[in-house]
Amino acid sequence: MVVVRTTPPRPVDVTAVFPELAPSARPAVRLHPRPGAPSAADSSVGGPLLWPADEPWPHCEAAHLHLDSGFRRPPAEVRLDRRIMARRHADHGGPAMTPEEQTLRERCATMMEERFGADLPEPADCPVPLLPVAQLYLRDVPLLRPPAGADVLQVLWCPYDHEPDCKPSTALFWRSAAEVADILATPPEPYEVNDDGYVPEPCTLAPEAITEYPNSLDLSPRERSMVEDRSRWRAAGADPDSSHADSPRGFYDIHLAEAPGWKVGGWPPWGRTDPCPRYCAVCDARMVPLLTVASFEWDGGEGHSWAPHEDREAAVAAAAVGYCCGQRPSQPTKVAVGSTDNLQIYVCPTSPDHPHTDLIQ
Ligand SMILES: [Zn+2]
Ligand SMILES: [Zn+2]
Numbered sequence: 144m145v146v147v148r149t150t151p152p153r154p155v156d157v158t159a160v161f162p163e164l165a166p167s168a169r170p171a172v173r174l175h176p177r178p179g180a181p182s183a184a185d186s187s188v189g190g191p192l193l194w195p196a197d198e199p200w201p202h203c204e205a206a207h208l209h210l211d212s213g214f215r216r217p218p219a220e221v222r223l224d225r226r227i228m229a230r231r232h233a234d235h236g237g238p239a240m241t242p243e244e245q246t247l248r249e250r251c252a253t254m255m256e257e258r259f260g261a262d263l264p265e266p267a268d269c270p271v272p273l274l275p276v277a278q279l280y281l282r283d284v285p286l287l288r289p290p291a292g293a294d295v296l297q298v299l300w301c302p303y304d305h306e307p308d309c310k311p312s313t314a315l316f317w318r319s320a321a322e323v324a325d326i327l328a329t330p331p332e333p334y335e336v337n338d339d340g341y342v343p344e345p346c347t348l349a350p351e352a353i354t355e356y357p358n359s360l361d362l363s364p365r366e367r368s369m370v371e372d373r374s375r376w377r378a379a380g381a382d383p384d385s386s387h388a389d390s391p392r393g394f395y396d397i398h399l400a401e402a403p404g405w406k407v408g409g410w411p412p413w414g415r416t417d418p419c420p421r422y423c424a425v426c427d428a429r430m431v432p433l434l435t436v437a438s439f440e441w442d443g444g445e446g447h448s449w450a451p452h453e454d455r456e457a458a459v460a461a462a463a464v465g466y467c468c469g470q471r472p473s474q475p476t477k478v479a480v481g482s483t484d485n486l487q488i489y490v491c492p493t494s495p496d497h498p499h500t501d502l503i504q
Contacts, residue, residue, distance in 0.1 A: 171409025
């Protein structure tokens with residue numbers, strides 16, 4: 144079954160009100176990750192990856208931050224807790240733990256005892272196996288611009304905090320799916336993660352092509368005052384006042400500019416800081432957004448105009464009465480970066496061989 148997710152039409156046609164913004168329209172692909180059981184042959188969030196059995200799994204050898212703070216634990220334990228929460232959500236009167244879950248819990252405890260009882264360096268001081276974040280096949284996301292011969296993008300990260308911005312460090316791999324004969328069956332896992340939000344839940348995707356406009360922080364001063372001018376909206380028969388947004392600019396940013404959630408391409412989300420352009424370390428070209436790794440697919444308030452039709456009921460219910468057992472409909476991947484922010488991955492438009500960069504926003 145092909146799962147479809149559909150972004151509701153925007154409440155106002157941007158180019159009808161502001162024809163001046165037409166040249167700023169950018170294509171984006173919302174990925175709409177939802178928990179599932181993807182295979183290595185699928186586009187996914189959280190793996191598994193189409194990784195050749197004879198190719199070494201990537202590891203991080205960087206220095207890791209804040210190792211004496213935080214609550215680090217094995218990814219297996221993070222997954223176990225999620226599994227228990229999901230079961231208890233489906234059956235609120237169910238047991239705190241089933242015998243099978245108890246066994247898994249004990250296995251995690253034994254693993255920790257063995258690891259810390261042994262005379263070994265701190266896990267964070269060893270090369271750390273990376274965790275799968277996303278796998279995108281060109282056939283599902285035609286917006287990707289792979290190097291010649293490649294048709295699948297694999298994104299992984301190291302689940303410890305790194306400078307700058309205290310974030311996981313990302314690694315990108317392009318490959319040709321046809322060249323992978325034997326797949327690595329059990330990739331190594333990091334012993335622990337810095338934060339539960341650094342363990343992406345395996346999700347299938349429902350890519351949807353949309354058009355985005357720049358966040359108002361990315362507009363020129365002239366364009367920004369145009370968006371703030373209520374008479375322009377009224378002249379086009381649009382009424383941003385009917386929204387709870389406190390200004391036309393707020394309405395524009397919340398409902399019309401860039402989409403929240405996991406996506407490829409489009410315009411970057413801003414707000415925590417002013418826009419910070421990224422320049423290629425090799426050729427100095429202005430880099431372009433490749434992938435946005437989002438903590439939320441839509442926000443709990445007005446931004447849920449971006450909740451797809453198919454999730455609307457759940458989004459409205461969660462906004463009205465809350466959610467329980469961690470089953471937040473707007474956080475299907477269980478990823479949380481920079482608490483509630485986005486991790487933006489940028490690439491050089493000149494060459495896919497130039498190194499990527501990322502930032503938390
Ligand atoms: Zn690392
Ligand atoms: Zn470059």
